[in-house]
Amino acid sequence: MIDRRATLDRLFAPAAARPRAKRNYGGKAAGYQMQVQSIYDHLILSICYSGDFNTQHGRVKISHRFNEEGRIDFVELKYLNSLHPPLNGEVRKLLTIRDYPSIQKDWYEAEAHVLKVLPQELVFLYEDVFRCPRAQIFAWLLNIGHGIVADLLQELKSRKHHGVHLPVPGLAAPAVSEPNLCWPNGAEKHDGHNGNGSAHRNGNGRAVCLAPETNGHGLKTHNGNDSNGSSLRSAGYPEQLHLDTLVQDDVAMPILEKAANLESAVEMISHTEVMVRYSRKSLY
DSSP: OOOHHHHHHHHTSOGGGSOOOOEEEEEEETTEEEEEEEETTEEEEEEEEEEEETTEEEEEEEEEEEOTTSOEEEEEEEEEEOSSGGGTTOEEEEEEETTTTTSOTTOSEEEEEEOSSOOGGGGGTOTTGGGSOHHHHHHHHHHHHHHHHHHHHHHHHHHHHTTOOOOOTTTOOOOSSOOOOBOOTTOOOOTTSOSSSSEEEOSSSSEEEOOSSBOTTSOBSOSSOOSOSOOOOOTTOOOOEEGGGGGGOTTHHHHHHHHHTEEEEEEESSSSEEEEEEEEOOOO
């Protein structure tokens, strides 16, 4: 039975109590060019990666969607310039939590569907990715998102602490030019790096072998990215705001805080199904 009183209360609620509009942020933080979309009760973090494989150049966008409790709903890849041109413009869900719109938001264990055949373009993130066990690949893909969120949050707080000017979100001018959202050449190594590039924790309590030129999340710090390519701004979103103004977004910031403190492990159930388990990051 429909609760008509509750429906009317929502319709005539003060504007401040209604869901926030979508907001689209872009810019550079902690060595990344990124896009963050704050959408009502969740956010989507996107970064592009490009490179060359067997004399072919390619470019993809990787997006992590975080729910209001900081859990990842899905990891998505979009082909911007595929190694197989007919795929250009198509989207692949690499991992999707089962029934994520309806399950409890602060879950610690959930089943997920994973792509049976992973895109070859993942080599742009880590050249030896396909030498790793599948469970480690999916844990790594999830934890990339949490690691980047932690880096973003740390830098935003550092800028605020040091008095960096933050435009007011509602009045902030859009970025002069839309960021290309590509991994920057020569990005600095992060604290999670072990110093020699040989290994990195992947969330399953095991080490994944990495090439020397990687950052703390197992991503290559320079992989042939350039400033060319199609726009990554999503249709229907308002003008892109400066990334610094995220600190004033009361939807996005609590999600970032929660996501930054989580890490995941993955157990294979079948070739297309996995169990994802979350835990709090250990403090050293």
